[in-house]
Amino acid sequence: MEKVYESQKFEEEIYQLWEKSHYFTPEIDNKKKPFTIILPLPNANDPMHMGHALFTIEDIMVRYHRMLGEPTLWLPGADHAGIETQFVFERELAKQGKSRFDFDRETLYQRIWDFAEKNRHLNKFQMKKLGFSLDWSRYHYSLESEIVNQVLATFKKLFNDGFVYRGEKMVNYCTRCGTAFSDLEVDHVEKEDFLYFLDYGSIQIATTRPETIFVDVAIAVNPEDNRFKDLVGKKAVIPIINKEIPIIADEAVEIDFGTGALKITPGHDMTDFEIGQRHGLSAISCITFDGKMINCPEEISGLYPKQAREKTLELLQKQGKLIKTQPLKHTVGICYRCKNIIEPLLSPQWFVKIAPLAKPVIEAAKKGQTKFFPTRFKKLFLDWMENIHDWNISRQIVWGPRIPAWYCLDCNPEIKINFLDKNGNLVSGLYRELKDRHSFEEIKKGLQSLTAPVKATFKIEEEINCPHCQSSHLLQETDTFDTWFLSGQWPLTTLGYNVENPEKSSEDFKYFYPTSVMDTLWDILFFWVGRMMIFGLYLTKEVPFKLVHLHSRVVDKKGQKMSKSKGNVIDPLVMSEKYGADALRMSLIYGIAPANDIVVSEEKIIAMRNFANKIWNIGRFILGQMEENGIANFEDLPAYQDDLPGLQTEDKQIIKDFIETIAKVTQGIEKYHFGLASEAIYEFLWHRFADQYIEHTKERLKQKDQVALIVLRHVYLKSLMLLHPFMPFITEAIWQRFPRKEKTALIVSPWPKVK
RNA sequence: GGAUCCGUGGCUCAGUUGGUAGAGCGUCUCAUUCACAUUGAGAAGGUCAGAGGUUCGAAUCCUCUCGGAUCCACCA
Numbered sequence: 130m131e132k133v134y135e136s137q138k139f140e141e142e143i144y145q146l147w148e149k150s151h152y153f154t155p156e157i158d159n160k161k162k163p164f165t166i167i168l169p170l171p172n173a174n175d176p177m178h179m180g181h182a183l184f185t186i187e188d189i190m191v192r193y194h195r196m197l198g199e200p201t202l203w204l205p206g207a208d209h210a211g212i213e214t215q216f217v218f219e220r221e222l223a224k225q226g227k228s229r230f231d232f233d234r235e236t237l238y239q240r241i242w243d244f245a246e247k248n249r250h251l252n253k254f255q256m257k258k259l260g261f262s263l264d265w266s267r268y269h270y271s272l273e274s275e276i277v278n279q280v281l282a283t284f285k286k287l288f289n290d291g292f293v294y295r296g297e298k299m300v301n302y303c304t305r306c307g308t309a310f311s312d313l314e315v316d317h318v319e320k321e322d323f324l325y326f327l328d329y330g331s332i333q334i335a336t337t338r339p340e341t342i343f344v345d346v347a348i349a350v351n352p353e354d355n356r357f358k359d360l361v362g363k364k365a366v367i368p369i370i371n372k373e374i375p376i377i378a379d380e381a382v383e384i385d386f387g388t389g390a391l392k393i394t395p396g397h398d399m400t401d402f403e404i405g406q407r408h409g410l411s412a413i414s415c416i417t418f419d420g421k422m423i424n425c426p427e428e429i430s431g432l433y434p435k436q437a438r439e440k441t442l443e444l445l446q447k448q449g450k451l452i453k454t455q456p457l458k459h460t461v462g463i464c465y466r467c468k469n470i471i472e473p474l475l476s477p478q479w480f481v482k483i484a485p486l487a488k489p490v491i492e493a494a495k496k497g498q499t500k501f502f503p504t505r506f507k508k509l510f511l512d513w514m515e516n517i518h519d520w521n522i523s524r525q526i527v528w529g530p531r532i533p534a535w536y537c538l539d540c541n542p543e544i545k546i547n548f549l550d551k552n553g554n555l556v557s558g559l560y561r562e563l564k565d566r567h568s569f570e571e572i573k574k575g576l577q578s579l580t581a582p583v584k585a586t587f588k589i590e591e592e593i594n595c596p597h598c599q600s601s602h603l604l605q606e607t608d609t610f611d612t613w614f615l616s617g618q619w620p621l622t623t624l625g626y627n628v629e630n631p632e633k634s635s636e637d638f639k640y641f642y643p644t645s646v647m648d649t650l651w652d653i654l655f656f657w658v659g660r661m662m663i664f665g666l667y668l669t670k671e672v673p674f675k676l677v678h679l680h681s682r683v684v685d686k687k688g689q690k691m692s693k694s695k696g697n698v699i700d701p702l703v704m705s706e707k708y709g710a711d712a713l714r715m716s717l718i719y720g721i722a723p724a725n726d727i728v729v730s731e732e733k734i735i736a737m738r739n740f741a742n743k744i745w746n747i748g749r750f751i752l753g754q755m756e757e758n759g760i761a762n763f764e765d766l767p768a769y770q771d772d773l774p775g776l777q778t779e780d781k782q783i784i785k786d787f788i789e790t791i792a793k794v795t796q797g798i799e800k801y802h803f804g805l806a807s808e809a810i811y812e813f814l815w816h817r818f819a820d821q822y823i824e825h826t827k828e829r830l831k832q833k834d835q836v837a838l839i840v841l842r843h844v845y846l847k848s849l850m851l852l853h854p855f856m857p858f859i860t861e862a863i864w865q866r867f868p869r870k871e872k873t874a875l876i877v878s879p880w881p882k883v884k
Numbered sequence: 885g886g887a888u889c890c891g892u893g894g895c896u897c898a899g900u901u902g903g904u905a906g907a908g909c910g911u912c913u914c915a916u917u918c919a920c921a922u923u924g925a926g927a928a929g930g931u932c933a934g935a936g937g938u939u940c941g942a943a944u945c946c947u948c949u950c951g952g953a954u955c956c957a958c959c960a
Contacts, residue, residue, distance in 0.1 A: 130919090132919085132920075133922065299958090324960080336960060337960065394960095400959075400960070401958090403958075473958090505888070505889085506888095509887080509888075509955075509956085512886095512887080512956075513956075652954095720896090720908070722897085722898065722899085725889080725890080725897085726897095728896055732896090732910095733896080733897095733908065736909070737908090738922065742920065742922045743920065746919045746923090747920085748919085749919045750919035750920080751919085753919065800900065802900060804897095805898080805900075808906095808907075824924085827918080
């Protein structure tokens with residue numbers, strides 16, 4: 130054996146050994162209970178980072194259960210990650226001076242496909258580097274047809290059961306990304322802004338958005354507010370355009386804020402929209418989906434809201450309607466992806482009625498059918514589930530499966546269409562206006578997107594002719610599904626659940642579902658875990674996993690989140706090549722507390738590399754001692770037994786301490802205290818076994834005391850088993866190097882028992 | 885406006901049913917052709933944020949205060 134452990138010499142070879150022997154692929158055995166983890170699917174466009182390296186936690190559980198002899202499945206996959214990937218791709222396009230508007234959707238889709246395909250395979254390779262014992266024979270990609278077909282089937286089922294509807298509601302719209310988002314995808318940031326006090330004739334109001342006054346439909350005051358009691362039912366006048374609007378009373382208005390009077394703009398504010406609904410007021414937009422002003426005075430029309438605000442203030446000032454300006458700190462919604470300010474806009478979207486679907490989830494969580502670790506996340510989860518809002522599942526992007534709905538253009542001539550004409554020019558307009566100048570085929574070929582009015586008729590099945598008017602001018606909805614609509618069904622689709630005919634679900638599904646553990650970063654508890662619970666219970670009446678294990682994010686040694694802009698990113702693959710995958714893995718596990726930030730630094734990885742080397746050298750020492758004693762195969766040495774003649778006190782003590790260590794490591798893994806488990810084996814092997822026991826037995830070994838050698842070999846080999854889930858490569862490498870008659874692999878060795 | 889987490893040696897963090905404080909890195913002193921210098925032996929260094937309470941006993945449980953972080957929520 131070499132003097133130091135050189136990880137890069139072994140890792141690839143060891144991984145191949147495991148993979149070739151099919152150790153990662155479990156066999157279905159109905160006499161045994163399986164252990165299953167579905168890998169949180171990484172984004173296909175995303176090369177590996179520390180967050181992925183944390184899958185080590187899952188690998189530890191998986192390797193442990195495999196060693197317990199359970200049929201163990203860890204199922205890998207990758208997500209097309211709709212908005213994320215399209216966003217990254219559009220940035221690439223921008224570098225070439227192009228944008229998404231230069232392509233018809235078919236072409237754009239194909240381009241993104243090719244782009245995502247490259248990294249998807251890179252990612253697989255990278256996970257192998259870290260030793261993850263994933264069953265690659267069951268790998269899935271979110272856009273393969275067997276997955277997508279089931280997702281579409283779920284959509285149809287939801288629709289038929291009355292859970293899907295189209296609605297024209299206030300949605301979070303990013304005019305830069307050109308799509309709506311769900312509430313969860315909006316970030317909130319604090320912003321220094323101004324509150325403007327405006328004169329509306331009979332009443333004064335305060336607003337942060339003067340550019341939207343042109344589509345005000347009312348002024349609201351609190352019904353308890355004595356100052357304005359007499360004004361309710363009277364009129365106010367919008368400045369600049371001098372339009373009369375009613376003054377109404379609504380409890381949502383806060384008496385203490387501003388002047389106590391709120392301008393109601395249902396087209397551009399969530400609260401206003403709700404107030405408008407209560408009072409039967411119409412909602413009018415003054416900002417388009419391109420982020421430009423309409424329905425406003427000519428000099429403002431076409432401006433971006435920011436410029437429009439300045440212009441409006443200028444006009445207000447001129448007319449003496451701007452009473453005062455006051456600084457205000459408030460929070461605004463921004464696009465989680467591009468950081469642009471989110472514009473609440475009125476837009477027809479597809480929604481899932483979620484409250485009735487959340488109900489069984491709440492019950493299951495309360496009953497403990499799915500448990501949470503750490504337990505505090507259960508409360509967080511339940512709070513969210515109990516206050517859940519309808520889910521906007523449509524996105525105005527191309528990257529993802531299209532919503533399977535077909536509109537007849539002749540029945541719905543008000544559908545707005547954007548397409549590239551035969552000369553490659555971008556044309557937009559209502560079908561009613563376009564159909565005389567462009568053939569249906571030309572529109573269909575160059576189609577970018579369509580927007581159907583909320584009342585448009587549609588069919589969920591594709592048909593050649595419209596059942597009403599026999600027209601063949603049918604176009605599929607161009608909106609795609611929210612990525613989480615697809616990934617929310619991941620445990621079902623990847624295991625082979627059949628939505629239309631559950632009886633026909635695969636053997637895998639019948640055996641491995643519900644899965645054992647879902648381990649993920651807590652910040653997608655709602656996005657993903659929540660949706661998986663909803664879909665799982667809706668479709669199968671069973672929870673998708675028995676335990677949700679939440680872990681935290683990896684931060685640098687200053688406690689800061691790693692980001693490219695801060696330049697504090699530690700690349701797991703660089704570290705793994707430099708110090709070994711085992712050292713990297715151990716550094717992510719050693720000394721961490723459940724769901725607390727995980728601090729990694731190169732120093733810590735080095736410390737763990739040193740530990741790996743220690744393990745290696747203990748093996749080297751024992752092998753050397755065996756040679757000195759003329760033992761060619763370690764199986765030639767008598768087996769250790771508690772009543773072995775010649776056992777000394779220190780032998781009995783090390784055995785006793787080792788048994789304690791087995792208990793600590795086992796308990797640690799069982800109870801998800803991986804930090805404690807790894808510390809226990811580290812402490813024992815280095816400071817107890819090597820520093821004390823080995824040092825003390827050196828004299829005896831010189832005297833050719835075979836009993837000491839038996840104890841050494843026994844404790845060491847069993848320790849390798851205990852350490853294997855944490856540091857799989859080095860332990861297997863040593864195991865393979867110990868000379869013996871029967872070739873076995875450590876990965877499938879039995880987990881050491883206390884008794 | 886609700887809710888959660890954190891505050892332990894110079895730095896980064898462990899410390900699972902309460903029993904006289906631990907690790908890694910750093911510092912200091914020794915040792916060393918011994919399996920390993922990616923080493924060994926040893927040392928210095930903490931009133932466990934502060935105050936009060938429960939207890940025979942609290943870093944650990946309860947209350948409050950201060951400081952830091954995060955999540956949720958339609959504050960114009």
